[in-house]
Amino acid sequence: MTANQAFSLTPLPVVVPMAGAAVMAGLRKWLSRATVDSLGILFSAITLAVSICLLSGAVHAPMVYWFGNWHPRGSVILGIGFVVDPVSAGLTVLASSLTLLSLVFSWRLVESGSNHFQPLMLIFLAAMCGFSLTVDIFNLFVFFELMSTAAFALCGLKTAEPAPLQGSFNFAVTNTIAAFLILTGIALLYAVTGALNMAQIGLSLGGRHDSLVLFAFTLLTCGFFIKAAIVPFHLWLPDAHAVAPTSVCVLFSGLMVELGLVAVARLRFLVFAQTFLSHEPQLRAVLFGLGTLTIVIGGLMCYGEHHLKRMLAYSTICHSGIMLLAIGAGGAIGFSALMIYLVAHAFIKGGLFLGSGILLHRLRGIGEKTLFGKGRSLRWTGLLWFLGAAGLAAAPPFLTMTGEANLFHQASDVGSSWISWACLLGGSLTCAAVLRVGMHTFFGWGTEPITDEAASIGELPETDAGDRRIFWYQYLPTAICMAVPLALVLRPGWLRVASEACARFASQAYMLPLVYKGMASSGPAPVLSVATADAMWHGTVALVLAVLLACSSVFRSRIRRPLRLGAFLERRLTPLRAMQSGHPGDYVLWLTIGVATIGLANVLLFS
Amino acid sequence: MPHVLHLLPYLVAAWLFFCGLYGLVSSRHLVHSVICLAILQSSTYILLLGIGYRVGGVAPIFADIAPGTVTVDPVVQALMLTDVVVEAVVVALLLAMVVKAHEKSGTVSPDELRTLRG
Amino acid sequence: MRETLRVRLFFVFGGIFFLLFCSAARNLPPWGSYRGPYGDVIARVSVYERHATDVVNAINYDYRAMDTLGEEFILFTAVLGVLMLLRREQVKVNEGEKIDDRIRLSLTARASAMPALLVTVVFGFYIGLHGQLTPGGGFQAGVILASAPFLLYVCENTESFRRVTSHRALEVIEAAGAGGYAVIGLAALALGVPFLTNFLPLGTTGDVFSSGTIALISACVGFEVTAAFLLAGYAYLQEIIAGETPEE
């Protein structure tokens, strides 16, 4: 297929799932469950195929696609454009493969309302694809809203209990406020630039950094931070994950949260590229501060939770912090660190959620205490679970390690190599939590697990109680999720292409002519391959620390009191737990505190 | 025009945003929270409208005015129009959650919905 | 967190937010002096290039039609979500539980509902057909049309209301409206031009059948919005209606 043919497919990753969803939703009363399931798998497979075509075209030559054939007139951009470069096309591939995997997993298994679930999943996919591809800031907002709306609905799928409705209410309130913050930011930028295309806004803003631009920056980043679950905006995420069906959690944690960070990166590199030229160290300080705070709180709470999905949700918060550090480090290598880590994390976290879905289906429970010792017969699930744990710690054979290697490289370039310690802490805490659950569930080692109040939310299984068999099509997606981050390390040829694409994405000088003229100038020099020895060492240490920490929890009755660090962490996180109050008013308050503090810091530091 | 008039719609927008957040923070009834969210959203309408307004400009409809007449900005109006759609349906979705939560737990007070604590 | 503490903390940080907003506003162009260029360029070109005199609708259904496609699907998704959340888990209504505590309307009120309904429907179609020329269009028409059957409910003609709003075709119409929008876009793609490009003759400016795909898309939106609001309204009311009318 020639590049031109490939580019006429540009709208399809958005339109195919949308059209599919319309067909399935319109006919849902007449179609059987199996038919709707197969249609869902079919449409997401088509989307995957189209996205792969786009990606292969974009690797040869990135291009811009104007809807309605409205090309820019001089410096004014009339219509809405999609930029197809390897980064955005790669994100659509990731989105459609995760959706495909989770739809295969939920084939005739997960509760689907009256066939409401599958069309909602497809709309969610369409929104994620549009969000990745668009270069128009209001269109970004529209897809943000579409993604959120589908997510709210999917989150409240299990209407038989009160918890899902509260979880999705909190989720909906915070994320709707996020949308309004973003819209206000867009309006402010529009007022001073008269443009909605991000390239045009960036061009017309130049190096301006008065209180208006800084406030718009605050609003936009905070809006996307809410989606990305950066502390103190993270509170909705554990609630939403605790109540959403497993296959939905895969998409939430795997990509939706991270897309918030990609949007922040897009803003930083394209819209506000020159705003912070003279204040790079201050910007780094703000982002590093937020990232580290997120890692510490996310990591600690991850270890302190005993509800499997909540625990994994907190681990997502922690890893989101690590990815924020990559944005903070900046530069081409920092951005490639973000993207590589994102891909690896998406599959690993997806695999872990699918694993917990298997446990919930088979063992009818999601609390660590309920599962204690019951999983001895689930050998394959156990193996995949422990592989996932190692992946979270960024241990050597996993792709997460390559991402961290890039991050450390960039961080030492900007003189903040201390952030590798933050990554070490985050990786080992989340890995330890997953290991602890694994040891308890699959081996039944040690004393009975400690538990907490929230551990029994949504214990009502999402599947039919009559049939507790597990089929190959539940194992297969889980295994694929774990295999991909390993396989991508074994074939490192793509890393060079990826880092070149990331370097271009992160360069305003490259993106502006691409958007305006539709052709790529010679991009910035591709990044040299980064030495991974340092990161290997780090990952191994994180894994060892995690094993020690998990053991100090599991075998707490056999070791001396001062050594029971794990058990101490599980019991004594009361102030952090109090923050997670489940009260929407509290969440809005924390959100206001976050926006006000970040806004004040921005104004004080940059003007 | 006096100085404060130059800022008026922006100040009103900021005020409405503040009011909406205040309502959400202090809410004791989930339906009340949803309505506050609608107020919060109306802040963005006022802001967009204020940005696109031009003194002496007419509505951007050329059915009965000559082409080339000075108009107010049509783009913000298009954005607001789509925004109004979102408002109505997001409110409907949130209300459905509230109704269902009321059915399952018999309360609409956020203080009593505490199953997600910790 | 206790409510007093929460509200006090909010006044501190919300106040900071408000002040930041105000200080940012000081750098905005003064009210009433919109500078462009986006809106001005579109206002200049749309009448000539699209033969649409209502520039706002030209933007919504053509220049930025991708936004509207997204918004249509937000509407579609939200209604799907409402239907899912309010789906009936099991039929619970039995004879002993009829509750009908509605306030009875006067004969005048009931008699005037029918003409009001007719006026609403006519007005809805009028608004919908003129979208590309004067203010109006599919979205506004949809909401107006959807409000008509509610008059039936108001004037205590519950049975007709139920028959209209619980019709199985409603969901199909809604999906066809949303999907039709995508299909119009795809038709352009099939003709070898970018997605959502106009491929119909533009007609004479000012004519009802002018401006190509704008009117077509607007019609799709109209169908979708009408069905969507009816579906959402019925989802809320179905339980109450089931309690009022005898179940067959």
Added chain:
Amino acid sequence: MIWVGAGLLILVAVTGFGVVRTRDVTGQVIAISFYGVLMSLVFFFFQAPDVALSQITVGAVALPLMIMLAISRMKYRTVRMRKRERDA
């Protein structure tokens, strides 16, 4: 002319605060319906007839209607629960 607009905007600000401060939900529905009408007047005044038209259909009719429906459904549920308890 501009002073009328300014007055409308100030009225919006005051009414918005009033809607938030109204704690009784039924009262709030009436308030927000009024607020919707007011808002559409503002839009109309500032040369946005398209938005004014959709605001008057959504803000003053559809939105309050939706809220009323939700409230009545919750009320209906409560009444039925009470009746069931009385019967039992």
